[in-house]
Amino acid sequence: MSSGSSVRYEKLRTTDNYDEQDSEQENLEAEAEEVTVFISQTLGQQHKVRRRRSVTCVRLSVALLLLGLALGFVICEWHGCLSEENDPGGHTAAPGHSGMGPKQKGHSRHHDDEDHREGEDHDHHGNSGSHEHQHPNGLYHHGVVITDSTVCSGIGRRILEEGGNVVDAGLASLLCLGVVHPHATGVGGVFSAIHYNSTSRTHKAMRSVSHGALSAAYGIPAALQGVKQLHTLFGRCEWEKLFSGAVKLAKDGFDVDQVLAAALTSNREKILQSNLCDLFCDGNDTTKVLGSRVTNQKLAELLQFVSLNGSHFPESLALKLAEDLPLTERRGFVENVQQCRVEIDDPLIVEKEEYAVYGATSPLSSGIISDVLGKAGEQNLSPWNNADLKRSAYAYIRLLTAGRLIYNSSLAKENQSVEDLLALNPVGSHIGVLDGSGNVLIISSSLNSPFGSKRLLPSSGVILSNVNLNPADNVLLWSCPLIVKLKHNDGDNDDDDDDDDGVLAVGVTGGLSAPFVAAQIIMSKVRGGKSAQDSVTGPLLHLETGSSGSLSGCVSAVSNRSDVYRLLLEREGRLEGVGRCSDSTLALILQGHAGHVGAYGAPAAGAHADGY
Template sequence: MGTSSEVKTALGTRHLPSKSGDYLTEETAIHPSYPLYATRKRHCCHGSDGFTVISVCFFVLTSAITFALIIQIHYGSPEVTPHGAVATDGEKCSHIGIKIMQEGGSAVDVAIASLLCMTVIHPHVIGPGGSGVMLVHDHKSNQSVVIDFMSDIPSSHKSEVPLQQDTGGRSIGVPGLLRGLEYAHSKYGKVPWSSLFTPSIELAREGFNVSAHLEQSLKRLNVTQVDGITPFEKTFFPRGLMLKEGDFLKRENYADLLETISINGAESFYALDFGVEELKALRAAGSDIHVRDFENYKVRERSCIHMTMEDYTVITAPAPFGGPQLLLALEMLRNSNLTQASPALLYHSFIEAIRRSYRSFVELAVVEEPSLENVTQQLLKSNFNTSIDSTITPADPTVLAISDQAATTVSVIDTFDQYVAAVAGLGSFFGSRLMTEHGILFNNHLSNLPNSPLPEKDEFSRVRPLSLYTPVILTDYKQVCGERVVLSSPEVGAAAQIISQLIIRQKNLIDAIAQPRLTVKPGVDEVYREDFGEGAKMPADATNSLKAMNHSFEVLHQPYASVNGISKIKDNLVSMSDIRGGGVAHRLESSPKT
């Protein structure tokens, strides 16, 4: 793996001086409750003789201290500046996050500020009407936790009554985004709650240029004419014309909402100032959500799940998120001897692993909450040592089809060695398409529920809709100072392909994210290929070989799922924003020597 000093991009690296003398390093977008470690002491020294190791380490330590004291006496105290990184789908949001880090914010603070910024510039993907997950890992104390703020099922919702469509009022789950961010801040925040909102409030009031990602998402709607009456139309089709990349957009009403939440907390969204507006819009659209559903919403902490793969521990989120499917897919790939496999065999294995693991994963959709952890562990154990052969598994049209997952992803490593992988969104692009006057788009997460009765809906047994949101942290379980990777993905398939490229094919983070990816959709035999430039296409010989194996392909139109990541080896950082999301990652580093 390359270190940050070895990473060069086509556009180079810009250094932006800050008041404190640190530099904000901008990296250009690249084209294309587990046993956390063994119980032995964590260290970077290795040897077969424990006494020898201790003696050598003691000698090195005392020599280093003596040398440092001599240097300090002769030259004075050196200034050592910690550094960190953030990768998001928006350059402005990465910049906001790194400024929060510079002001002493934790990785959780940075993630919250970055997500809030994304609610401003990418309202089609994330907003207060959405939900998500945050995986937090403290590398020094070796502790991890999953913060689950996925949408809840309204108490009066009857899942056995099929939805007529994937959008609309009945598709809306009780949103958890703001409650989840507030909960995470209460546990891990270091800067005031209101300070995390200020940059996004200013951005919404002052305005910003529409991204290519937003324009591409609007094109997917295939809307040819609008009346410009609803808040949705007024926002995305001002004066009857669809927003296009580069258009200037202000969101002053949304800024008012953010300001209220920054002062009064998440409760102001759920029950106070804007509650009447929300509930009126929800009821008018046929939603099953009542006041009590907002009041009863609770953030859940979950234990992470994990597996070992080569020298890495793969840490991820349990159900209702995509972690179980990810581990199932990686288990199949690990056992399939892909180190020297041809590109065609590699991509065939990706397709099969994603399709087969999905079929097992969706069985968790109807498991009662108290049994979810045990059933998940049984599912993972039952697939141990499975592998991929040359067989093509036909798609099963009867399985629960989770809709295309649109979400924004944020990865952070801070100056305290806290790592955060966060994924949050509205479900599919534009969620339910129901929007309030203050710019709140509601999710459509209930479109992922099975058409069968769910367990009793009390606080302890209530399930949450399955989601493919997949936060991941990789650590070298042999060396504390070995490679650590933070990845956040809106879907399992992308995460599985990148992790396999990293671990099995031993590619660096930049190349692993930039590799062409395939999308496998539930219940569909066709495999979807990306098509956004020659450099990101699969090699023609690999495509032809896969077709010869009877795989069939369709073109996947933009926008694509983006996976943002950060790699750290010792103190060297590489931060990566996936070009698929259009973002730019930023790093906080010590000033370069002059």
């Protein structure tokens, strides 16, 4: 009833001669008669009521229609009729091999706010006719790949979508990086990796190395031999499929990205003085720049050959690579290439009450990580907290002091000096892959220094590394692929289906500071309770040489004009701001959270996540 209307209840008179004598009789009959109710309203009010009723009916009809359409789409998608080849958007991968396929842990297509604390915007977008979600902050449903190349991250993601596991995706991304970032990795290099299998709950550390006598001018290629062994042991998809993306890029060409452009600029003179100019020069003694096109037809042919001859390629690969070497070097080179293999170990760096760290690192790097984490625990050093800048600055200076002592002590035990290690100028690329089941692979790959030996093999398009030290201990010295297993404090045990939500993957490569930075990322996430993203992108201390060969400090992710930098400078006396650190450290972190997987990295130019 509308407000302002009046109601009266009347009995209609049947004759004009109505009198009081009839009233008593009518009262007796009232219970048996129908009472008519008159609502007194104006004509305008009656019109409004009718219009409101009409609008309500229309709204109800539209709502029912939309509900019917929504239910239709849900039923249709459930039965797979909206996707290609009856696969709903690639959301359901092939059954897992060794437990490494994406697992849907009761995951619903409807997500609450808890699911998106690290990615509030949850927009829909189409991909190959599928119904997917876009996560701008690095969160995905089923799997994620992060590398220092947008193209290579995309290649790894497609392998996951098409039924490959984390090992397949990681190896395909590694082959891609060897094409688009030839200054840091490739067929001529080596790699280390850490793998976690969520089904068997096992960690495996892997390193591709050669134990043969090495040349003083170049290192022995070990990457492809390692790729083959890992795929044989842990891979799922077809061998040839791993190479398709890399072959296409090498054959058709790729655009120089920001990472490669910076390497070309900083190594211009060395490139001009070597046959690397055949690939990376535009003429007139100028190296290619950002956006320039690079093709490597010979490398495309080599990769294609290997992809079609997986059963016996190590022998033929060695002969192919040796074609461009002097006759006196060929025999030893071939023998060393054929002896390359992957060393697989059960890793454990450090175990604490709250967590355990597993890694494929050198003994020296493992010791530094363990000692830094131990010292931080002893001194109760907290990660950076913007709510208490002074306390944070004091903690960081204490951490820097501890880092100096740990490095100097560790290097003295190995009879090595800071100057010798800095002379290596190590660079590398890294790959991180995490699927919805909690399976993880982190790979760090390197030619040692930028463009390795600066020696291009014309017949194969391969750049040889300058790994002329013992690769088991030194080449991968500052390469830190790590897995951190968080221990539950609520009584959960290893039989809990959600136990893999406590797995973090951390990768840091390149530069003297890699193990120091890796320890800080773990400390921020485990002890500081920071998000995965904040742990890797927040202020991090790096080490560099100061006066008289001593170690000085550098802090990343801050501005020279910030309060953070000012407070650190007041206490330390010499610190460099963001972008000024002398090392080339790249860092990444992956974590499963609330039914999603996420990946983040720093610096931004070296961190490109792609998932589905």
